[in-house]
Amino acid sequence: MSVHTLPARGLPLLLLLALALTGCVDAAPETKIHIDGSSTVFPITEAVVEEYARAHPEARITVGVSGTGGGFRKFCRQEIDVADASRPIKESEQRDCAQRGVRYTDIRVGYDGLAVVVHPANTWVQSLTVQELKRLWEPAAQHRVTRWKHLRPEWPDAEIHLFGAGTASGTYDYFTQAIVGTAHASRGDYTASEDDNVLVQGISTDRLALGFFGYAYYEANRAKLKLVPIDDEKPENGAGPVAPSIETVKNNSYAPLSRPLLVYVSRPAGRRPAVQAFVHFYLEQAPRLAREVGYIPMPAEEYRREQAKFAAFVSQSHP
Amino acid sequence: MNSMARNRLADRIFRVVGLLATLLGLLLLAIFLWGLLRTGLGRLSGQFLSSLPSRFPERAGIYTALLGTVWIMVLTALLAVPLGVAAGVYLEEYGRKRRWAALLEINITNLAGVPSVIYGLLGLEVFVRFLRLGSSVLAAASTLALLILPILIVATREAIRAVPRSLREASLALGATRWQTIWYQVLPASAGGILTGIILALSRAVGETAPLLVIGVLAYVPFAPSQPLDEFSALPVQIFNWISRPQHEFGVNAAAAIIVLLVITFGLNGVAIYLRNRWRQQLP
Incomplete structure (x- = not known):
């Protein structure tokens, strides 16, 4: 029977090979x-x-x-x-x-720079202040600030769907520190993902969405999103709402969302x-x-x- | 309608339902493959297979990931096969009358059902941290070897169980020891089943992503491993990495890489089926 010899010769050979492979541990650190x-x-x-x-x-x-x-x-x-x-x-x-x-x-x-974005068909949001973002994202906002009219009375009486970086990412640390004032403090009832691509997908397909992520991802998906200029209400940083761009991040007027x-x-x-x-x-x-x-x-x-x-x-x- | 006609009708209905169930699976597979081939096939080329990873999707290739996967496959086999086959032989030939063998058996069957990410956590603590192997090929292969060990043991046992008693008895009657009987009669006679099990287990190991991510296989490795303690990338990790990028072109790359991974797993499964059929014909 030809099959006789297969394991008899095969197994020791395999073991030898294993030894040879693990033996040549020769890193060039x-x-x-x-x-x-x-x-x-x-x-x-x-x-x-x-x-x-x-x-x-x-x-x-x-x-x-x-x-x-x-x-x-x-x-x-x-x-x-x-x-x-x-x-x-x-x-x-x-x-x-x-x-x-x-x-x-x-x-x-x-x-x-971090970009705050909404769906392109969102006609009501022209800008947001840091205070409004804080009211929207702070832990106390959970179950309370749930509709657009809660932010500004003239905005629609429709649900607001939030998207943001997952809690393990530096983006989340940075956003909460800059907006809420305490790192790692935010509401929990939002769609969180470490993957910015998921956020882009979510916001670009939901008319009531608002979210934040890195400016690089906004640049790569410009056509699908609408950028929201941010007003930190500090005139020394540039008066009025400021949209992120190479210039506004470099001259520090897009505060506090550049890092x-x-x-x-x-x-x-x-x-x-x-x-x-x-x-x-x-x-x-x-x-x-x-x-x-x-x-x-x-x-x-x-x-x-x-x-x-x-x-x-x-x-x-x-x- | 008498009962015979009713039964015939029920029979026919069941046949149609069964056919539909089969077709549904095939249809889903066909849709999946068609979408994949349409997106990825155009991207497959010698350049794609032989290029290093890159931030430019059109320049990026799977060379390092492919070699990483081959390394993992070989090392996992070297680690898991001797252990798994030996354990299977022991449980089936030596330990079957002991009471704790029954306990072992239940545990091994349970282990086969543990989610792979749990094995990843085990590998992270034991191989990466405690044994200080780092996120190396060896650490990943050890983790995957643990993952497929239960499958191998079960496959070995089933293959050995299929060997006719008469073969063993004849060998023992001729004066062979137990070990000689196993080595010269039982193992060769069950080699087909064992090899099939090995190959199916390896094709599972090759496609695993979660344990590799947990033990920290890296996102960007621009060189192929040259020894077991080198860092590496692997096809599933490369695919995961590409899919999570926002640019659409990386999605195309991912589809092409999935095709390569599928060719590998389909190829392994094909070899397994071939071996099974060949050995089945040879057995008396």
Whole structure:
């Protein structure tokens, strides 16, 4: 019987192969860079890594999207070298890093604006004030501010359908901090998704919808959505309602819904030439790539300042 | 109408209902495949298969994800097959009279029904964190090996159970030990069933997404793994990543990648059916 020999010869061979495969554990940690964190910063980091890998084929850089908070957790556990963040590191996260003896520096690579949008057939909303947004999104609004006329009496007596970033995203942290005043405080009765595409789909198919997400997603879906200008009622920030645009985010008049894009580099990572080269490349390419992925680059002198700051961090890192 | 005519009518009605039920499944599959092929087939090309991931949908390819999937498949098989077959042989040939073997049996059947995301959480704690494997090919393959182990054990047991008693008795009567009987008679005779089980289990492992996402398989890996501790991407993760992007062109890429994944799983299932038929003919 020919089938006789199959398992007899096959099994030891398989085991040998398994040993051989697990035996050649030979990592080249010098060229590896692990990046994880904010899904907001991901597009620009991805673009930079793609360009960098094209110029340096030996580089082994991976990018994950665990969210800003998830990224910092891994960062402080030293599971990653660079953390993408769409907000500055929180005090609790700073403590976490300090406890584990992880020192780091933050580097600003650009800006993002949050867009508040409604369905294109929405004829009544021409602008919103930060106060109105707060009344709409604060925890006390749940089950109480449920119709458009609750916001302004002249608006229709129709349900308002809310869409927003999921509670694990940096976008949610940022929106609640900027609008409600406390991070992570909002009503719970809205359609939440970590996936901005789901939000775009939801708002663009619902005439009574209102939602918020990154300006980049508005740019990519301009035709399906109507942008709402925001008035923070502080004349020093530009009087009246301001719509987000490259100009209004850069000159800070689209407050409070624009935010910095940051990358954090740990001290052990900063000692490695591969990481240094990568961060330099990042800041060099950020002005072009930020615009390409729909974010807002900083003025050139700010990039020079960040380069100098990182160079100082590197020279301090060496004992 | 007498009772015989009524029964005939009932028979005919059941036949039509059964036919409709079968057609419904086939129709849904056809609609799904048609939509998929219409969207994705035009995107499939050598360039798509051999390109690195990219932020430009027209430049992006599945090279790293495809290699990642192949790596996972091979490593998962290497880890799960010896364990699963050995456990199946033990339970069927040695341990079947013990009381706790019955308990084991119930637990293994239950394990086969545990949602895959739970295995992902287990893999995250045990392989990624505790054993410090990181989000590597090895960690993912170990997790998927755990996931398909119950399927393998059940398949092995069923294949072994189908081996006629007379074959064992003849071997033992000729003076062979129990182990010799298993190695030279039972395993070769049940190899078809075991291989079928292995391939079906692997085709399930290849399509799994949830455990990979939980153990942290990364969104963007612009290189193929070269050893088991390398980070990697996999086809299901790449598809998930593309679908969650707002640009429509990435949806087309995802459809093309789904076609590749389907070809792999259909191919594996086809091999399984072929093996099953071949071995069935050979058995006395």
